[in-house]
Amino acid sequence: MKQLVLATSNKGKLAELKPLLAEFGYALVTQGELGVSDAVEDGRSFIENAIIKARHASAATGLPALADDSGVVVPALGGEPGIYSARYAGSHGDSAANIAKLLEAMRTLPDSQRTAHFTCVLVLLRHADDPEPLVAEGRWFGQVLHSPRGEKGFGYDPVFLDPRHGLTAAELDAATKNQASHRGQAIARLRALLARA
Ligand SMILES: O=P(O)(O)OP(=O)(O)OP(=O)(O)OC[C@H]1O[C@@H](n2cnc3c(O)ncnc32)[C@H](O)[C@@H]1O
Numbered sequence: 001m002k003q004l005v006l007a008t009s010n011k012g013k014l015a016e017l018k019p020l021l022a023e024f025g026y027a028l029v030t031q032g033e034l035g036v037s038d039a040v041e042d043g044r045s046f047i048e049n050a051i052i053k054a055r056h057a058s059a060a061t062g063l064p065a066l067a068d069d070s071g072v073v074v075p076a077l078g079g080e081p082g083i084y085s086a087r088y089a090g091s092h093g094d095s096a097a098n099i100a101k102l103l104e105a106m107r108t109l110p111d112s113q114r115t116a117h118f119t120c121v122l123v124l125l126r127h128a129d130d131p132e133p134l135v136a137e138g139r140w141f142g143q144v145l146h147s148p149r150g151e152k153g154f155g156y157d158p159v160f161l162d163p164r165h166g167l168t169a170a171e172l173d174a175a176t177k178n179q180a181s182h183r184g185q186a187i188a189r190l191r192a193l194l195a196r197a
């Protein structure tokens with residue numbers, strides 16, 4: 001079976017992506033398992049950063065690569081944290097600090113201005129020099145709560161309310177989150193692109 005390197009070091013993403021990719025017909029290997037360093041994410045958009053990460057992992061391994069660039073976008077904050085979601089409060093991947101900063105920035109906002117969405121852009125390089133990567137985006141619309149709820153998931157999940165279920169992303173079981181989420185939607189689009197490619 002052809003190997004595919006997952007170009008992410010985020011354990012939460014890996015846990016969600018692995019079951020979603022099960023039917024894609026690849027043997028999955030993470031960039032960490034292959035000793036690939038994290039790429040420098042200096043793009044200006046989710047798409048640019050996802051391409052940077054996929055190209056970095058693919059160039060280092062010679063394998064096809066899948067990257068995920070994602071984040072939470074709050075229109076009332078001018079789109080923040082956006083592409084800076086992982087390092088919003090300064091240090092990379094400190095979810096408690098990121099959530100605290102987000103809640104403080106939104107402290108005075110009424111419910112009508114607390115809408116937000118998660119965005120996920122997936123980039124699949126089908127081989128190391130693939131000039132035309134497959135790009136798939138998904139968005140998950142909801143509301144930012146005033147305080148965290150739930151223990152599951154990762155990142156901003158405890159403060160993101162999914163209006164369809166009336167639960168935060170951290171209160172949803174993994175399969176339900178994957179059905180609703182930005183990442184799940186992006187994977188469904190990627191599957192459709194692959195079927196046509
Ligand atoms: O770059 P990689 O190695 O993939 O890992 P990362 O965590 O740095 O990933 P990003 O650069 O794409 O930043 C995404 C951040 O957005 C947040 N995020 C993305 N998807 C999320 C989800 O499903 N639930 C909660 N937070 C999410 C979370 O804080 C992530 O760290």
Ligand SMILES: [Mg+2]
Pocket residue numbers: 041086
């Ligand atoms: Mg990152």
